[in-house]
Amino acid sequence: MAAEQLGWIDARKLGQLRRPAGSVLITEGGTDERLYTLLSGWAFRFKSLPDGRRQILNILLPGDTMGVQAELLSASPHGAEALTDVDLCAFRRDTLLVLSREHPELSFDLIWLAALGEKLTDDVLLSVGRRNATERVAMLLVHLYRRAVSAGLKQDDSVPFPLTQMHLADALGLSHVHVNRVLQGLRKGGLVRLSEGRLGIGDLRALRRVADYWDQPPPRRPLL
Amino acid sequence: MAAEQLGWIDARKLGQLRRPAGSVLITEGGTDERLYTLLSGWAFRFKSLPDGRRQILNILLPGDTMGVQAELLSASPHGAEALTDVDLCAFRRDTLLVLSREHPELSFDLIWLAALGEKLTDDVLLSVGRRNATERVAMLLVHLYRRAVSAGLKQDDSVPFPLTQMHLADALGLSHVHVNRVLQGLRKGGLVRLSEGRLGIGDLRALRRVADYWDQPPPRRPLL
DNA sequence: CGGGCATTTGAGCAAGATCAAAATGGGTGG
DNA sequence: CCACCCATTTTGATCTTGCTCAAATGCCCG
Numbered sequence: 001m002a003a004e005q006l007g008w009i010d011a012r013k014l015g016q017l018r019r020p021a022g023s024v025l026i027t028e029g030g031t032d033e034r035l036y037t038l039l040s041g042w043a044f045r046f047k048s049l050p051d052g053r054r055q056i057l058n059i060l061l062p063g064d065t066m067g068v069q070a071e072l073l074s075a076s077p078h079g080a081e082a083l084t085d086v087d088l089c090a091f092r093r094d095t096l097l098v099l100s101r102e103h104p105e106l107s108f109d110l111i112w113l114a115a116l117g118e119k120l121t122d123d124v125l126l127s128v129g130r131r132n133a134t135e136r137v138a139m140l141l142v143h144l145y146r147r148a149v150s151a152g153l154k155q156d157d158s159v160p161f162p163l164t165q166m167h168l169a170d171a172l173g174l175s176h177v178h179v180n181r182v183l184q185g186l187r188k189g190g191l192v193r194l195s196e197g198r199l200g201i202g203d204l205r206a207l208r209r210v211a212d213y214w215d216q217p218p219p220r221r222p223l224l
Numbered sequence: 225m226a227a228e229q230l231g232w233i234d235a236r237k238l239g240q241l242r243r244p245a246g247s248v249l250i251t252e253g254g255t256d257e258r259l260y261t262l263l264s265g266w267a268f269r270f271k272s273l274p275d276g277r278r279q280i281l282n283i284l285l286p287g288d289t290m291g292v293q294a295e296l297l298s299a300s301p302h303g304a305e306a307l308t309d310v311d312l313c314a315f316r317r318d319t320l321l322v323l324s325r326e327h328p329e330l331s332f333d334l335i336w337l338a339a340l341g342e343k344l345t346d347d348v349l350l351s352v353g354r355r356n357a358t359e360r361v362a363m364l365l366v367h368l369y370r371r372a373v374s375a376g377l378k379q380d381d382s383v384p385f386p387l388t389q390m391h392l393a394d395a396l397g398l399s400h401v402h403v404n405r406v407l408q409g410l411r412k413g414g415l416v417r418l419s420e421g422r423l424g425i426g427d428l429r430a431l432r433r434v435a436d437y438w439d440q441p442p443p444r445r446p447l448l
Numbered sequence: 449c450g451g452g453c454a455t456t457t458g459a460g461c462a463a464g465a466t467c468a469a470a471a472t473g474g475g476t477g478g
Numbered sequence: 479c480c481a482c483c484c485a486t487t488t489t490g491a492t493c494t495t496g497c498t499c500a501a502a503t504g505c506c507c508g
Contacts, residue, residue, distance in 0.1 A: 047350045055353040057346050072339045078346060097332055104328025107335065108321055114338030115296045121345045122281050122302060126271045129279040129352045129397030133464070164486065173353030175465055180488060357496065388454065402496050404456065 005103060012098070014090040021084045021162070026067055028079035033070035034090050038062050041086030042162050046170065047078045056171035057121060059083075059144060059163070061151050068114065071096055083162040128173045131211070136172040137182045139211035141192055145201050158193065158200035186210075229327060236322070238314040245308045245386070250291055252303035257294035258314050262286055265310030266386050270394065271302045280395035281345055283307075283368060283387070285375050292338065295320055307386040352397045355435070360396040361406045363435035365416055369425050382417065382424035410434075 014034065019025065025043060026033045040062050048054040057078060060066060070076035071093060092098075100107040127136050148159035165183065169176040186192045191207045193200035201207060238258065243249060249267060250257045264286050272278040281302060284290060294300035295317060316322075324331040351360050372383035389407065393400040410416045415431045417424035425431060 045346075047346060049350070049354060053354040055350040057349055068335075069339045069343055072336050073343065077343045096335060100328060100332035100335065104324060104331060107328060107331035108324035111292075111320060111324065111331065111334050111338055112296050114335055114342065115293045118338065118342045118345060119293055119297065119301045121342060121349055122269075122271060125281055125345055125349050125352060126273070126279040128349060130273060130277040166486080176486090177466080177488085178464055181464090184488085390454080399497055400454090401456085401498080404454095405496090408456085 005106060008103060009099075012091050012095050014092055017088045017090055019082050019086050019088065021082055021086075023082050024079065025082055025086070025088070026070055026076050026078070026080035028077075029075050030070070030079075031075045033067050033076045034093060035065065035067040035071050035095050036091070037065050037089040039087040039089055042083040042160075043080055043086055044083060044167070044171075045078050045080045054170050055173065056167060057124070058117075059147075059171070061147055061153075063151065065113070068096070068117075083167070084160075124171075133172075133174055133178055133182050134185065135211050136174065137168065137179065138186065138191070138207050140168065140172060141186075141194075141199065142201070142204070142207055142211055145199055148199075158198045161194065161197055161199035229330060232323075232327060236315050236319045238316055241312045241314055243306050243310050243312065245306055245310075247306050248303065249306055249310070249312070250294055250300050250302070250304035252301075253299050254294070254303075255299045257291050257300045258317060259289065259291040259295050259319050260315070261289050261313040263311040263313055266307040266384075267304055267310055268307060268391070268395075269302050269304045278394050279397065280391060281348070282341075283371075283395070285371055287375065289337070292320065292341075307391070308384075348395075357396075357398055357402055357406050358409065359435050360398065361392065361403065362410065362415070362431050364392065364396060365410075365418075365423065366425070366428070366431055366435055369423055372423075382422045385418060385421055385423035 016039070021041075025036065026045075028046075028048060038060050043060040043066070044056050045058045045060065045066060046054055046056045060080070066080050067076070069078065096110065100110070127139050131139060144161070144163075145159060148154065148161075153159045163171075165179045166176045168174075168183075169179045172179070174182075183192075183194060186207075187194065189206075190202045191210070192202055240263070245265075249260065250269075252270075252272060262284050267284040267288075267290070268280050269282045269284065269290060270278055270280045284304070290304050291300070293302065320334065324334070351363050355363060368385070368387075369383060372378065372385075377383045387395075389403045390400045392398075392407075393403045396403070398406075407416075407418060410431075411418065413430075414426045415434070416426055
């Protein structure tokens with residue numbers, strides 16, 4: 001990216017924030033939310049029902065942005081919360097609009113980014129709608145492991161893993177008790193190591209087989 | 225939208241197609257997919273697992289676009305199929321890229337559109353992950369009824385409804401047998417009328433209460 | 449009339465939820 | 479260093495929702 005573009009983006013930056021683990025980054029339904037980039041730490045987006053049931057939509061790692069929907073729609077359709085201490089880069093509310101005007105050459109990247117975001121939640125929807133509990137857990141662990149590795153977080157064959165079993169449950173549409181049992185099964189099978197806030201994969205191939213998760217799958221449905 | 229913009233868009237149009245109900249509009253995993261706008265009829269986007277389980281991601285009504293992800297990512301991460309006979313407007317593969325360059329003033333609308341699309345699947349994810357069967361069915365029926373009405377499809381207090389119970393099941397992460405039973409319950413309660421390809425709502429308020437679904441109508445969309 | 453779908457019904461079953469309680473394990477303040 | 483607190487994980491028991499399997503019914507269309 002050219003220096004000029006970086007300079008422009010920098011000018012739109014409202015500031016850099018640090019927030020402790022567990023803090024609310026975006027309030028669900030809030031109308032005055034900003035656009036953020038996650039610089040360090042983990043966070044997640046979620047929606048909830050009036051009676052408290054909650055669905056985690058997405059886990060956010062460094063480099064991810066949040067608040068695009070909040071900026072474009074009138075109220076934020078989801079909330080976001082920090083899983084660890086996080087560093088955020090905050091932008092002005094109208095950044096997207098102004099950027100699309102003043103730096104059209106970047107707006108294509110934003111469209112691309114938005115499409116990628118939708119692909120991600122499409123994938124999750126497939127899991128939650130059609131995979132069983134073991135498949136879902138395996139799937140999510142492989143997915144997060146992969147992303148954490150490519151975010152450069154791997155150390156000693158494992159990556160940090162700040163999610164509680166409750167978070168896993170809310171992300172997968174399961175009860176936390178059941179998540180616990182599934183996890184024990186995977187551990188016993190030597191497929192994963194998950195303790196003290198770190199995740200290691202014992203047998204990636206087997207885990208992917210469990211999850212039915214292959215990245216370039218040519219899944220073709222038999223001719224009905 | 226200015227005449228110049230419309231003219232430009234028109235120039236990118238490859239042609240207008242008619243496809244019969246049940247035909248494949250986008251093949252899952254396909255690499256040579258186009259960008260389409262649905263002019264008339266109903267369709268849906270879906271993903272499937274190697275063993276044939278299928279998740280419907282989204283129902284498409286006239287005015288909706290499909291293939292954005294297919295155009296931006298290297299292979300289409302989802303398929304799309306026609307529910308009724310459809311008319312499509314097809315665009316060149318690189319339309320988005322070129323548009324963002326030549327008509328930057330429109331690219332913001334695309335970002336906006338993409339954000340709306342993600343909000344939609346986020347909503348579905350909440351349903352599938354955290355609502356029970358009755359709530360899910362009620363929710364989806366209200367949602368589709370609303371959209372069909374605002375697409376001007378209402379006649380005689382009901383809207384066309386081309387989905388089979390199998391489609392509902394695949395959209396909601398349920399078995400079609402169970403969908404059938406839930407539907408009977410809603411009918412018995414006088415909440416919905418659903419037969420012969422048409423859907424009517426008996427008691428909207430009650431249905432929304434069942435679905436725990438309170439959400440103001442989606443904002444007006446730009447472009448097309 | 450007959451073949452293919454879609455819908456419906458019934459029976460049995462199982463995955464996963466719920467409820468309750470015990471064990472673990474830091475973190476904090478005394 | 480210890481005692482205590484609170485969140486998280488684990489275990490056990492029971493129950494329910496929704497699935498599976500199977501078959502019947504109805505329906506559209508050639």
